[in-house]
Amino acid sequence: MLVFTLKKLGLALLVALAVSMLSFALLYLSGDPAAAIAGETASDSDIEAIRIFYGFDRPLLVQYGEWLFNAVRGDFGQSYYFQLPVGQLIADRLSVTMILGVCGITFALLTAVPLGVAAAVRPNSLIDRVALFISVMGQAMPSFWFGLVLIVIFSIQFQILPPSGSESWRHFVMPTIVLGYYAMPGIMRLTRAGMLDVLSADYIRTARAKGASEMRVMFKHALRNAIIPVVSLAAVQMGFMLGGSIVVESIFALHGAGYLAWESIGRNDLPTVQALILIFSLFYIVFTFLSDLLNAWLDPRMRVG
Amino acid sequence: MDNILSVRGLKVDIPLAAGTLHAVRGIDFDLARGETLCIVGESGSGKSLTSLALMDLLPKRAQRTADVMDFAGIDLQKASNRQMRKLRGDRISMIFQEPMTSLNPSYTIGDQLTEALLLHRNVGKAKARERAIELLEKVGITAAASRLGQYPHQLSGGLRQRVMIAMALMGEPDLIIADEPTTALDVTIQAQILRLLVDLQREMNMAMILITHDLGIVARVADKVAIMYAGEVVESGLSRDVFINPQHPYTRGLLRCIPVPGRTRPGEHLGSIPGIVPSLIGESVGCAFRGRCDVPNDACGGDIPQRFDKTGHFYRCVHNNAQPEVRP
DSSP, X not given: OHHHHHHHHHHHHHHHHHHHHHHHHHHHHXXXXXXXXXXXXXXXXXXXXXXXXXXXXXXXXXXHHHHHHHHHTTOOOBOTTTOSBHHHHHHHHHHHHHHHHHHHHHHHHHHHHHHHHHHHHSTTSHHHHHHHHHHHHHHHSOHHHHHHHHIIIIIIISOOSOSSOOSSGGGXXXXXXXXXXXXXXXXXXXXXXXXXHHHTSHHHHHHHHTTOOHHHIIIIIIHHHHSHHHHHHHHHHHXXXXXXXXXXXXXXXXXXXXXXXXXXXXXXXXXXXXXHHHHHHHHHHHHHHHHHHHHHHHOGGGGOO | OOEEEEEEEEEEEEEETTEEEEEEEEEEEEEETTOEEEEEOOTXXXXXXXXXXXXXXXXXXXXXXXXXXXXXTEEXXXXXXXXXXXXXXXXXXXXXXXXXXXXXXXXXXXXHHHHHHHHHSOOOHHHHHHHHHHXXXXXXXXXXXXXXXXXXXXXXXXXXXXHXXXXXXXXXXXXXEEESTTTTSOHHHHHHHHHHHHHHHHHXXXXXXXXXXXXXXXXXXXXXXXXXXXXXXXXXEEHHHHHHSOOSHHHHHHHXXXXXXXXXXTTOOOOOOOSOOXXXXXXXXXXXXXXXXXXOOGGGGSOOOEEEOTTOOEEEOSSOSSOOBOOO
């Protein structure tokens, strides 16, 4: 298990390094950064001055080395737009996004897994059909529309939840539901398919032959084996939620990191965009790593390094 | 001898779109403590469903009915789910055909061995572990204590089947049902596992139902034999009676399929029974075997007499081999 963990960790670090190169390259892939900062009306000498001021005239490798060295210490440079350290800017926004992401995936898992299990236990029953209906709805409804519907019902009609902001837990209820509902159908369908598969396995019959109760058969013997692909999916969904919750953050005016990324792209604020891309990618890498570890704990056959 | 298990008129029906599949069509047997009953038949003869019916582990769609199904004074038909759960894994255990897939890949051998004991008996984990080690040693597994921490994928098929046997014996059951326990194993391992199973059964004085299609196994271990064909028992009785004096044409056909060392000459054709098992969907009249029988006649399409002799040797055939017809 230790060898396995170290191998996966090494792999994760390599991927992170590759991602850091890509997000650094972004600076140049989007055109001359000095010209972008200087603006359209700047003269050639102004651009040259900016190039030297920001150090864009130095060799790429040196720039990358310096950027990476600083990034590892949490220093992503100055935001062109806010004239604030990017690290500080992101740290403020990230807490909102993290709360939303964690709540969203928790909501999704807590609804999807029990529903998926229930649907698998009685395929084609009423509960299976209801679960299918709910998941098709979730898949088909765009988040922005669902968000607006919730606002109309709970903020305008009944006035029990605030429509925007991030001051109290009540501000997070609707965004959590919208974000979680988006991730739920995939998790539910995968849980159902996995459970159906596992429930016909010989070792489930063995468990029954030992006199295990249905609950024990379902949750101890079946779910542990059925949940493995769900863990991988949930990790990816979680990464997506932390990076791509732009739509939900805009609807509910939650000023999170996703919203910041969207704004910064519009403002050509490259250091901020770079840093956000790196951080979002690191989230994916960390969650994939954690899901690999969790799966290895669940299924001993995966522990081979 | 007191019977620990009595079954009369056991039927298993599976409703399908094309009609009802009568997989088991009213079979009878008795079994006493320390006895081994071998149920023999080819694929689809209903022998596995018979064993699952006893455990109440049939697939959901299948329906079970019986006139009598009595285990140690408990009416298995009236037993609640809760009562059945208490019997399973404790007083009745089962060994399955597929050792490769019958163990849960996610739990250690130790967890799986002790599970039934912890569920049914008021014992602590340490006691259960001790018992598990004791049984692993009994089924001939070396370094038993260290095996408890291993996972199924780390063991060979033969070892896994030994683990399955140990698991079934954890609670010293009164009845053990082994459904083709050696079919999935290498031939060299088959004999060992079988020997082991029979020795332990004798030692613990359990009743055993051994389901197999291998008459070679039957000859070695059975006290009683029931030959199943198309959901019916076509012949049954004490093992020696059935082997020495087979009455039903199907039984004789099966026995001709076995090469006997010394008697089967090189180059001589082994017997075979041409044809396939008839469809079990819908009601059937007459003998189910008549399409493949080597001595059929017109009476085979009508009611088939059931014949008994004094020793309990039973068969179902229109041909009277000097035994009177008895209609129970």
